[in-house]
Amino acid sequence: MTKNFNMLLFLYMTIMGTAMSLSANNWLIIWTGLEISVMSMMPMISNKNFLSSEASVKYFVIQSISSSMMMLGVLLLLINSKIEYQMILTSSMMLKMGIAPFHNWILEMIESVELTIMFFLLTFMKIAPLNMISYLMFKNNLFILISLLVGSMFGLNQTSLRKVMCYSSIFNLSFILASISTNSIWWLYMMVYSMMLLMILFLMNKMKINYINQLSLNENKMNLKMNIWLAMLSMGGMPPMMGFMLKLMIIQMMLTNKEFLISIVMILSSTLVMFYYLRMSFLSILFSSSTIKWKMLSTMKSSSWIIMVNISLMPLILTLKT
Template structure:
């Protein structure tokens, strides 16, 4: 299914707003670009013809509007109560990204939107809020950030065990990965950049493969004919779960060492526990993907796209070894 030509315009403008948010020199301008970003993203939610797309766009709008209200409220407390301002900003950006326990809206709309919209929510739309949160890691908001890290690790991993929807599993996995990404902000921005690049490549390869195979439920893996693409996709799932010797293990091992260096080792227990739980339900999907039927011929116009996706899956597996420093 091809995108409408106007969708490419919205995607370019969406990328522009992300750069404008990062480069904004005042809180008011940052809030303004966030609102423009919101208005540009809502039309992209309608790229999938579904009877639930209006409900999904409304839920997304209400939650983003609530986070914008928190940002404006925090600006008013900036001169009087700086600790309260940082806590409100941290809560607002966590709500924008769907960090646990503020992740309810992200789970409910994930199955009602297209794979493209879900990919935009899980990767590009998190860049600006996370970079801004890196400047808010103060003594006053550190405890609140630790609460978000622990809850995201536990709830994100636990939620993936209870749903058969592949979109929800990828969403819960992203919530669990947010705990690692927020932890990487505590060490340095460079560590976050390396982790985010590897996370983005692996998640992109998984979502593109699932979209190409039209896999919405776990049972759909049984009817998929492309054994090679399924195997490579599942290897990427094991990689993002942190199974050695994949790139996901290297990035998590590096972050564990960085966390010990900055004396924040108390965060490692929920992080490692979430990786073990995530590895369990990824292994269950991997087992189902092996129980497939015989291969079949594909159309000529799909073979080129299929080869590109397979190459991207292969590329995303060892890329972590190149980026780990």
């Protein structure tokens, strides 16, 4: 993303559109804020990559369809129709966020955008739709189960780190949807997940890696490998990292609400997600590395900031949960 005044203007309008949707008290203003965010995001998606124009058009088409579905649901609500308007509104927001089974469009465009825009698409652009879903009383159990299965199983055979991050985003969004009735919990989950994703994308940009097999190269310094290793373990949910505490908090809440089926699927799918993050960590540290392993201890000082963030947030999350 080029650092010029045009991009700063589009970024400001994106933030203002989301803020408008979050602070609105009627559906029309929410729809207006969403449209401002979408129209401001489209120029930022376009870059020097020749596939970015196609990604921008795909983003515009999908967001237009979801906005049309949203307006249809609002009209059905206003005329007191017998048609289930909450299902239409919820489905439109699921399509806008790219949650399974409406996730194919974001997988196709994620390869051609910059990492900064990828971070915005996977985190910030989902806040306003999630806030709108929290206003509805529609049961999201079907979307939660499908997203858990798709995000965990389809990420196993991926070689692109971008697609792994995208499937991981779908998986984590299912946890957020499970806690959507409690604002304090899903907001905390979104903020901490955004922090973990930001660390991984920052290291991907610094190490210039886009595929899993590049993690085993010895060109990168050991401290960078240690950093991305710890960040991936946190994203996968390895205790005592902060990612584990987030998942434990949601599973405990689901057990309290007697949602035993979703809790079992959450636990089983979390093991699959942990598997492919562990596989990437092993590639980064253990395999195809000529570095003497006991010398890794001398690089811990340079990795201390990620260790501090991952481990020190665990008691804080426990405090906020109680």
